[in-house]
C-alpha cells in the first residue's frame with residue numbers, strides 16, 4: 206500500500222498537481238516549437254497516448270509567439286520551458302503558456318525575476334523550479350560538492366534557494382524538480398527534498414538514454430520514489446519518440462497499481478515448447494491494445510503448459526498449440542483456431558469485449 210506524501214496542490218489549466226490529484230504523466234515535444242503544424246501534430250499523437258500535460262521548448266521570441274496558435278489547437282495544458290531569458294518567460298505567458306519551467310536564479314537578477322513573477326500572477330500561471338545537476342551554481346558546488354547519492358545537497362539547496370527567490374516576491378504557485386542523470390542521486394535527492402518542502406514534486410531522470418536504458422533507469426528511480434509516496438507528476442525522458450515516454454509512464458503507474466490506462470497485456474517470453482509465431486502475434490495484439498481504453502486483462506501465451514492458466518485468468522487470452530491457438534474468454538475455452546486465422550479472430554473478440562466495457566462505463 207502506497208502512502209502518498211501530503212503536498213500542496215497547484216492547478217495547470219485543467220490538471221491539478223499535488224494534494225490528492227492523480228499522479229500525472231507528461232512529456233515534451235521534440236519539434237521546432239515555431240513550426241506550429243508539426244508541434245500540434247506531435248501533441249495530438251501524445252494526447253491520444255494519454256499525455257496529460259505537454260512542455261515545449263521556447264528558445265526564442267518566434268517560439269514564444271507560436272504558443273498562442275498551438276494552445277488553440279490542443280486539449281492538454283501547455284507548459285513553456287525557458288532558460289536565461291526573462292523576456293521569453295513573460296512573452297510565453299502572454300501567448301498562452303499555462304505554466305512555465307524556469308530556473309529563477311539564472312534569469313539575470315531580481316528585477317527580471319520580478320517581471321516574470323508579476324506576469325505569472327497576472328496570468329495565474331504556476332512556475333516549475335527546475336534544477337539540473339548541470340545547472341548548479343559554482344558556490345553551491347564548492348560548498349556541497351557535485352551531487353552524489355551520498356550527498357545530493359547541492360541539488361536540494363539550489364532548488365530551495367530558487368524557491369525562496371519566488372517566495373520573497375510573494376509567489377507560491379510552485380512545483381519543483383531536481384534532475385540528475387544518475388538513478389541513485391535522483392532517489393536520494395528527491396527523498397531529501399520531500400522532507401524539506403511540501404510543494405508538489407515533478408520527478409524525472411534527465412538524459413536517461415534510449416528506450417531500454419532510459420526505461421530501466423527511469424523506472425527504477427521513479428518506481429522507488431512513487432512507491433514511497435514521493436512525486437506528483439513525472440516525465441520519463443527517452444531519446445525516442447515522446448509517445449514512448451507516455452507508454453512507459455503509464456506502464457510504470459500500472460505496475461505500482463497507482464493508475465491504469467488501457468488494457469494490460471500478459472505475454473510469455475516463449476521457449477522450446479512454443480509452436481506458433483508468438484512474437485508477431487503478441488506484437489500485433491499489443492499495437493491493437495494501444496488504441497483501447499478499457500481495463501481488460503489480455504494474455505498471449507505460447508503453449509498449453511502455462512498458457513491456459515494465464516489465459517483463463519485474463520478477460521481474454523490465447524494459449525498456443527501446434528499450428529493452432531486456443532482462445533479463452535472469461536475463463537472458458539471459446540474456440541480453437543488455426544494459426545493463420547488466430548489474429549483476426551482474437552482481435553474481433555477483443556473488440557467485442559471492449560465495446561461491452563465501453564457501453565457499461567458510458568451508462
Ligand code: SF4
Pocket residue numbers: 473474475476477478479506507508509510511512
Ligand atoms: S507459456 Fe509455455 S511457451 Fe510460454 S514460456 Fe511458458 S512454457 Fe514456454
